[in-house]
Amino acid sequence: MTEVFAVMMITVLAVISPGADFAMVTRSSYLCGRKAGLLAALGIAAGVLIHVGYTILGVGLLIATSPALFTAIQYLGALYLIYIGFSTLRTRTHLAADEDTPRNPSGFAAFRQGLMTNALNPKTTLFVLSTFTQVVNPDTSVWVQLAYGCFMAGAHGVWFSLVAIFFSQASLRTAMLSRQGMINRTIGSILMLLGASLALTPMAG
Numbered sequence: 001m002t003e004v005f006a007v008m009m010i011t012v013l014a015v016i017s018p019g020a021d022f023a024m025v026t027r028s029s030y031l032c033g034r035k036a037g038l039l040a041a042l043g044i045a046a047g048v049l050i051h052v053g054y055t056i057l058g059v060g061l062l063i064a065t066s067p068a069l070f071t072a073i074q075y076l077g078a079l080y081l082i083y084i085g086f087s088t089l090r091t092r093t094h095l096a097a098d099e100d101t102p103r104n105p106s107g108f109a110a111f112r113q114g115l116m117t118n119a120l121n122p123k124t125t126l127f128v129l130s131t132f133t134q135v136v137n138p139d140t141s142v143w144v145q146l147a148y149g150c151f152m153a154g155a156h157g158v159w160f161s162l163v164a165i166f167f168s169q170a171s172l173r174t175a176m177l178s179r180q181g182m183i184n185r186t187i188g189s190i191l192m193l194l195g196a197s198l199a200l201t202p203m204a205g
Contacts, residue, residue, distance in 0.1 A: 006135045011152050014127045019193050020081055024117045025160045027088060028110050029167035030176045037164025041046045043114025045157030050119045050127040052149030056142065072120065075153045078118035078199035084113065085191030088184050093164035118156075128152065 021044050028039030081197075118124055136145060167173070178182055 003135065003137060003140070005129060007148050008151065009186050010131055010135065011155050016136050017096055019123065020117050020121055020191065022163060022192050023187055023194065024084070024114060025163045026167050028113065029164040030183065031180070032110060033166060035107060037168050039107050039110040039158055040114035041160035041164050042113040042117040044160050046065055046152040047115045047118025048124065048156050049149065050151040051085050051124055052152060053071060055128050055132050056145050056149065073120065073125060075199060077122055078195040080120050081195030085188045085195060088191060089188030101152040163199035
């Protein structure tokens with residue numbers, strides 16, 4: 001029971017901690033609407049499952065013991081955030097609240113952005129690896145470990161779905177869209193700063 005409680009508490013604290021995932025869902029929700037925000041949240045949950053999957057399979061040990069591999073993941077994640085941030089910063093299309101999104105990108109695009117933001121986030125890598133190596137007992141069955149992983153993914157999905165619902169409310173979205181130039185610059189800058197921070201912060205080793 002102590003192990004279960006520890007996993008739950010660590011997960012909740014990790015989920016509600018502001019970061020790239022939060023910025024990404026906020027961007028998708030206010031700029032592209034509720035459906036895009038929810039799909040981005042689903043993508044984030046799927047990204048967590050990727051981290052859980054390779055950790056349980058043992059690949060996580062390779063990542064944890066290979067500074068070069070971890071650094072490569074770190075830089076890929078940083079570059080992706082910088083790219084998305086720069087794209088948001090350069091957005092010139094002005095939307096009205098009854099519009100969906102410029103160029104009408106598919107729902108898969110929102111899902112993919114959420115997935116890649118989380119899957120390439122070294123902080124999520126560290127969160128999952130440290131939880132499974134420092135908190136979860138080595139004797140814990142694979143099925144229980146899978147249940148922990150599903151809880152982690154589910155917690156991310158639920159939290160960021162709530163974020164998506166909040167920022168896609170009609171009144172709030174209308175207010176944000178009326179100031180979308182400033183908000184795009186703010187969110188774009190935050191994403192780029194998060195990317196730069198990831199690239200410049202040594203995490204491996």
